[in-house]
Amino acid sequence: xxxxxNKSINKINADVLIVPIFEDLENIEIVSEMNNSIKTIKLxxxxxxxxGKEGELSLLHLSERAYKRxxxxxxxxxxxxxxxxxxxxxxxxxxxxxxxxxLGAKTFKFAKEKSFEILAVHSEPLNQIKNMTKxxxxxxxxxxxxxxxxxxxxKTKIDGNKAFKEIIILDEExxxxxxxxxxxxxxxxxxxxxxxxxxxxxxxxFLYEKVRSIKSPYxxxxxxxxxxxxxxxxxxxxxxxxxxxxxSAFIIAEYKKGKSxxxxxxxxxxxxxxxxxxxKPSEGLEKMxxxxxxxxxxxxxxxxxxxxxxxxxxxxxxPATENMPDGNAYKPGDVVKMxxxxxxxxxxTDAEGRMTxxxxxxxxIKYYKPKYVIDIATLTGACAITFGNEMIGMMGNSNxxxxxxxxxxxxxxxxxxxxxxxxxxxEYIKSDTADIKNSAGRNGAMLTAGYFxxxxxxxxxxxxxxxxxxxxxxxxxxxLSKGASGSGMRLLIDFITRLKRDK
Numbered sequence: 001x002x003x004x005x006n007k008s009i010n011k012i013n014a015d016v017l018i019v020p021i022f023e024d025l026e027n028i029e030i031v032s033e034m035n036n037s038i039k040t041i042k043l044x045x046x047x048x049x050x051x052g053k054e055g056e057l058s059l060l061h062l063s064e065r066a067y068k069r070x071x072x073x074x075x076x077x078x079x080x081x082x083x084x085x086x087x088x089x090x091x092x093x094x095x096x097x098x099x100x101x102x103l104g105a106k107t108f109k110f111a112k113e114k115s116f117e118i119l120a121v122h123s124e125p126l127n128q129i130k131n132m133t134k135x136x137x138x139x140x141x142x143x144x145x146x147x148x149x150x151x152x153x154x155k156t157k158i159d160g161n162k163a164f165k166e167i168i169i170l171d172e173e174x175x176x177x178x179x180x181x182x183x184x185x186x187x188x189x190x191x192x193x194x195x196x197x198x199x200x201x202x203x204x205x206f207l208y209e210k211v212r213s214i215k216s217p218y219x220x221x222x223x224x225x226x227x228x229x230x231x232x233x234x235x236x237x238x239x240x241x242x243x244x245x246x247x248s249a250f251i252i253a254e255y256k257k258g259k260s261x262x263x264x265x266x267x268x269x270x271x272x273x274x275x276x277x278x279x280k281p282s283e284g285l286e287k288m289x290x291x292x293x294x295x296x297x298x299x300x301x302x303x304x305x306x307x308x309x310x311x312x313x314x315x316x317x318x319p320a321t322e323n324m325p326d327g328n329a330y331k332p333g334d335v336v337k338m339x340x341x342x343x344x345x346x347x348x349t350d351a352e353g354r355m356t357x358x359x360x361x362x363x364x365i366k367y368y369k370p371k372y373v374i375d376i377a378t379l380t381g382a383c384a385i386t387f388g389n390e391m392i393g394m395m396g397n398s399n400x401x402x403x404x405x406x407x408x409x410x411x412x413x414x415x416x417x418x419x420x421x422x423x424x425x426x427e428y429i430k431s432d433t434a435d436i437k438n439s440a441g442r443n444g445a446m447l448t449a450g451y452f453x454x455x456x457x458x459x460x461x462x463x464x465x466x467x468x469x470x471x472x473x474x475x476x477x478x479x480l481s482k483g484a485s486g487s488g489m490r491l492l493i494d495f496i497t498r499l500k501r502d503k
Contacts, residue, residue: 002178003168009034010065014168015116017067018107020125020140022078023052027128034122037062037070050074054099055106059114067120073107081129081136096129098413100136101143105479108144108164115162123171133411137169138177145185147479151196183307184493188486191300195471195484199272199289204249204320207269207292211253211299211318216306218257224250232363236338236355237319239346243276243329244322250360251295251318253302258311260500261371264364265492268353268377269295269320276323276349277331290484291353293471294376295320297489304493312496315368319356323349335434339363340456343434351439353379354452361456372401372461375453376488378468382445387469389477391417392488395450396463405463405495414491416465425451465491 009017019031025045028038040060044050050058054076061069075081081096094102111119126136152158169178194202194210211221229238229250241248251269270291274280280288298316305312330336334346336355339362344355357375364373383393392409394416396402402418409416428440428448436455440448450464470487473480480486 002174002182003166009067009122009170012067012120012168012170014067014118014120016059016069016071016111016114017120017122018071018073018111019122020073020075020103021050021052022075022125022128023054025052026078027125031122031124041072052076055103057106057110071107071111073103075103075125078128082131095410095413097132097139097411100126100139101146101413102478104140104142104144105147107140109147112148112162112164117162117165118168119164119166120168120170123169123174127171135174135177137171137174138181141167142181142184143479145181146188149189149192149481151193151481151483153193153197180308183304184490187300187304187307188489190303191296191486191489192484194296194299195290195293195486197289199322202271202289202292203246204269204271204322205247207271207295207299207318207320208249208251211251211302211316214253214303214306216255218255218309219302219306220254220256222252222254224252232339233337234339234359234363235336236344236359237321239330239334239336240270240276240323240352240355241321243324243326245324245326246271246322248321249318251316251320253298253316253318254314255302255305255316256313257309258313260311260313262313262315262368263496263499264315264317264368264370264373265298265301266317266319266357266360266364266373266375267294267296267298268292268357268375268379269318270323270353270356271320273323273350273352274325276329276352277325278348278350279325280350287472290472291378292320293378293467293484294488296484297376297467297486297492300486300489301492301496305496310497311500314496315364315370317360317364319360321356323352338456342436342455345431345434345437347437347439351449353377354449355438358453358456361453361462365458365460370460372398372463373457374401374405374463374465374492376465376467376492378471379464379466380446380449380468382442383466383468386446387417389470389473391415392470392491393446393466394418394463395421395447395454395466396461397421397454397457398461398463401461401463404498405465405491408491408494408498412490412494414470414487416491419447419450421447421451421454
């Protein structure tokens, strides 16, 4: 998709050349080989038609150029990207990186609406922005490409879904990041497609086959059948699986290249959540196919790692099953003995995710002795009530790990907010019948769910990411369309990449 260019700009064959412009044409002279176009841009500025204000777009048709059109996108003032005092919450509600993503999205959406197929992007103006973790162009392209996603897998009639054939970057140095960026965009599409897809297609075994389809000498996959899980005493996972006619699948994907310390990622993988005997209301029930969003995120991460061949050791665990009501289903009042030996009284069969994740945490710690364990799950509606669609709820037992995740959340704008795991919550989940119970009711529901999982992490550094707030969008965002967002995937990729970089 990406192509770098060292030819004269005037010889670039593209449907449109995208040129970011700062407000009041600041530093416009650095836009090389465009003297005639600069004169036109100045005329537009003087007439008030284009000032370069943030988000302002202007399309110019050209003659005697290999590129047929010039698309100007206003960046706002250069100082607003470079001066921390101008990037405060009161001045700009988003980070500079996020502003560039949103500007890229606006630009690429416009280009797609116009059915442009070959885009060229002039990077020189963006290169004036300093002190970013990655190139400013990276964020601009990231937002632009994320915004073009459409879910059309099951459409029989496709109208106007033209993908960009080529994006020409007028900067030879960007080859360093374009491979990683392309992989992130493609794995984001894979992740979102999996989450958006209906549960009669995306079954537990389908997820396993999807993992198996990722070919790499550095990736090993394994399926634990229900019999295997019985031998391992994974009664938490199996109790949830009992009510479904679909075969459950405890999926293991181990990526290993180099000698890094192992990291275990656990993705909640309930391919359809009816609530079980504690059945959910019918309104919105069709969306409960997205209860495997955590598992889809982990699959996307494994795909990314194999494509960029990062030196890392990452184990993905997906305890995949449906949660259905049935004559065999587990029931409120049942007592389940977990893999770690603890007994759990079932208060709500709709608190099933923590049952499957708890056994996965035990398994991951026992067999891989990881440096970190991170679970990512659409765990509680309480998280969505707290954060809307804006933040991921984070809990854990390691300040070091949570700080790293917070940094990655800020970098990717998949922001996390740490929630407390006070010892008092232990009283909330105490059971009269068993060691603990799987639900403490509505009060503190997000926190008691996290505290339940804490019992299984022990002393291993562990963090829980509740993406019930961000995994599914009811309306479009600047570069994320409604439906599956893939939330958490870019965050965790950044986290793993930083560990390698900071090693």
